[in-house]
Every structure is written in C-alpha cells, then in structure tokens.
Amino acid sequence: MSRTPRIVVVGDVITDVVAVLSGPLVSGSDTGAEIRFSGGGQAANTAAWIAAQGVAVTLVGAVGDDDAGRDRVAELDRAGVDCAVDRVPGASTGTVIVLAVDDERTMVSQRGANLRLTAEHVERALAGAPDAGHLHLSAYTLLDAGSRSAGLRALAAARERGLTTSVDAASAAPLRRVGAAAFLTWVRDVDLLLVNADEATVLAGGLDPAAQGRVLSASARRVVVKRGAAGAVWVDRSATLSVAPARRVAVVDVTGAGDAFAAGLLTAWLAGAEPRAALDRAGDLGALAVCTIGARPTP
Incomplete structure (x- = not known):
C-alpha cells in the first residue's frame, strides 16, 4: 500500500464528562458511575486516532478562550495532532455529558464555541496545509446552523484543491431535525459517507444495511454503514459490496468507537486498501476504543 497523505479533519472540539453507569439510570434518585473528564468531540477524537496511526493530521475547529479550550488543544498537541484551532473570545469551549451503560450512550450537549467556526477560518487552515490529500468533515458542523457555512465551505474548498472528501453523519436526532433531503444535498458527491444504523435509517429508511448503502450511494460515491456489534457494510457506485464482522471484545465504554x-x-x-481490508482495520480500532473509558487512544 502507498503512504497515507495528510488528512485535514474539520469539526468539533469538546470536553467530555463521561459517566459509565453501574446499571440503568434511576430517574429522580442515585445511580453509581465511574466518572472521567477528558477530551472529546467527533472531529477531535478522529484526529487523535489518526495521529496514533502515525499519519499526519490537521484538526480545524474552534474552542473558547478559556482554560478548557487551552487544555483541549494542549492534549491534542501532545497526541501529535497539528491544531488549526481558533480561540473564540467570549465563547465557552463545548461540553458533552456522556451517560454510558452497556453498549449504549446518551449525550447531553452544549456546543459552545463549535457554533462559531467560520468559513474564513477553514479557508485559512486549508491554505496552511498544502500537503493535505484528504478532508474529513464531522457532520455536526453541518447540522448546527451557526457553523453550517464553515462545513459547506470545507467541502467546496477541498474539491477546489483536488482533495478527496469524507463525512461522518454524526447523530440521528439532529439529522432528523434538518431532514434527509437537505443533508444529502449538502454532502452530494463526497467520496465517502459514514453512517451508523440509526443515521442510515433516518437518511435511507428502514431497509437492510446493504439496501441503505445502495440508496445513499446515489448521493455519496462510497457509503459505509456501521452496525456496532453486527459489523459494517461498504457499498459504492460500482456495485461493490463488502461486509465485515465486528470484533468480539468486552465492552467498557462505546464513547468514541465510531471516531476510532x-x-x-x-x-x-487512503493508503490504497481494498474495502474489506479497510473495514477490518476500522473494526480493529473500534474494538480497541470500546475496551477503555473515554473517546481517545490510550497514551
């Protein structure tokens, strides 16, 4: 395989407050949990996992001009991520409370400075990464109206520069709010679209995963449907279909598994792997992620 080019990841930088619950949440009373504060955000997590593979990666995002923002950037720097992260005066760094139990997670989000990411900042960051070969966009950037212009500009500017592109669909609830038709227009002709089972259902209806992939390949050149413990499916416009099983591991915390x-x-x-080999590598990292608490690689 060839060498993977620099990847530019655009999207959210977050502080995660992860609570791994001892059992189902007891409403109106106490539930025991192991709680950890750590770096999060779909884009930031993906960038950290890319850096852990020894691949050059630039993260484009926004944090507040606060201690949390400085901490988030510092930890990404230590992880080997090149940070083109804007510090926004008067805004707070985004925070997400993650409630994790078994193989499910529920998130309570304050988007904070992520809503203030601008098209101009994205443009400058891309200009500062002339060796980039690919742009990966967290769809949270598109799903939030405040940052949507930055997400759209990221995809357009990448195409203008000859970069390949990918989008992670991010989350089913905000996808449902903006609507499938609008979202699929925004991501039309991206080279790769990643969706989990819930997101695939929002965008393509309640079909089987291969059929969902075929429907979505009318918008994206390649589609990967992530099915958790049921594995993953790759579908592209050339009618290639590849299915990979999930790894059998003891699940501790699924936070960040999709990002890994x-x-x-x-x-x-991007290094030239065939679909099944790429899915296998993806499954390896996803399995590694669910074995520990938190969304980032273990140092």
Missing part, C-alpha cells in the same frame, strides 16, 4: 472506526477506515483506504 473512521480513523482506521480512512488511514487504510
């Missing part, structure tokens, strides 16, 4: 999966998929595919 995306990093493994991208680093393998």
Whole structure:
C-alpha cells in the first residue's frame, strides 16, 4: 500500500464528562458511575486516532478562550495532532455529558464555541496545509446552523484543491431535525459517507444495511454503514459490496468507537486498501476504543 497523505479533519472540539453507569439510570434518585473528564468531540477524537496511526493530521475547529479550550488543544498537541484551532473570545469551549451503560450512550450537549467556526477560518487552515490529500468533515458542523457555512465551505474548498472528501453523519436526532433531503444535498458527491444504523435509517429508511448503502450511494460515491456489534457494510457506485464482522471484545465504554472506526477506515483506504481490508482495520480500532473509558487512544 502507498503512504497515507495528510488528512485535514474539520469539526468539533469538546470536553467530555463521561459517566459509565453501574446499571440503568434511576430517574429522580442515585445511580453509581465511574466518572472521567477528558477530551472529546467527533472531529477531535478522529484526529487523535489518526495521529496514533502515525499519519499526519490537521484538526480545524474552534474552542473558547478559556482554560478548557487551552487544555483541549494542549492534549491534542501532545497526541501529535497539528491544531488549526481558533480561540473564540467570549465563547465557552463545548461540553458533552456522556451517560454510558452497556453498549449504549446518551449525550447531553452544549456546543459552545463549535457554533462559531467560520468559513474564513477553514479557508485559512486549508491554505496552511498544502500537503493535505484528504478532508474529513464531522457532520455536526453541518447540522448546527451557526457553523453550517464553515462545513459547506470545507467541502467546496477541498474539491477546489483536488482533495478527496469524507463525512461522518454524526447523530440521528439532529439529522432528523434538518431532514434527509437537505443533508444529502449538502454532502452530494463526497467520496465517502459514514453512517451508523440509526443515521442510515433516518437518511435511507428502514431497509437492510446493504439496501441503505445502495440508496445513499446515489448521493455519496462510497457509503459505509456501521452496525456496532453486527459489523459494517461498504457499498459504492460500482456495485461493490463488502461486509465485515465486528470484533468480539468486552465492552467498557462505546464513547468514541465510531471516531476510532473512521480513523482506521480512512488511514487504510487512503493508503490504497481494498474495502474489506479497510473495514477490518476500522473494526480493529473500534474494538480497541470500546475496551477503555473515554473517546481517545490510550497514551
């Protein structure tokens, strides 16, 4: 395989407050949990997992001009991520409370400075990464009206520069709010679209995963449907269909598993791996992610 080019990741930088619950949440009373504060955000997590594979990566995002923002950038720097992260005066760094139990997670989000990411900042960051070969966009950037222009500009500017592009669909609830038709227009002709089972259902209806992939390949050139413990499916416009099973591991915390999966998929595919090999690499990293608490690689 060839060497993976620099990847530019655009999107959210977050502080995660992860609570791994001892059992189902007891409403109106106490539930025991192991709680950890750590770096999060779909884009930031994916960038950290890409860097952990020894691939050059630039993260484009926004944090507040606060201690949390400085901490988030510092930890990404230590992880080997090149940060083109704007510090926004008067805004707070985004925070997400993650409630994790078994193989499910529920998130309570304050988007903070992520809403203030601008098209101009994205443009400058891309100009500062002339060796980039690929742009990966967290769809949270598109799903939030405040940052949508930055997400759209990222995809357009990448195409103008001859970069390949990918989008992670991010989350089913905000996808449902903006509507499938609008979202699929925004991501039309991206080279790779990643969706989990819930997101695929929002965008393509309640079909089987291969059929969902075929429907979505009318908008994106390649589609990967992530199915958690059921594995993953790759579908592209040339009618290629590849299915990979999930790894059998003891699940501790699923936070960031999809981001690790995306990093493994991208680093393998951009280096020339065939679909099944890319899915296998993605599955390896996703399995590694669910074995520990938190969304980032273990130092």
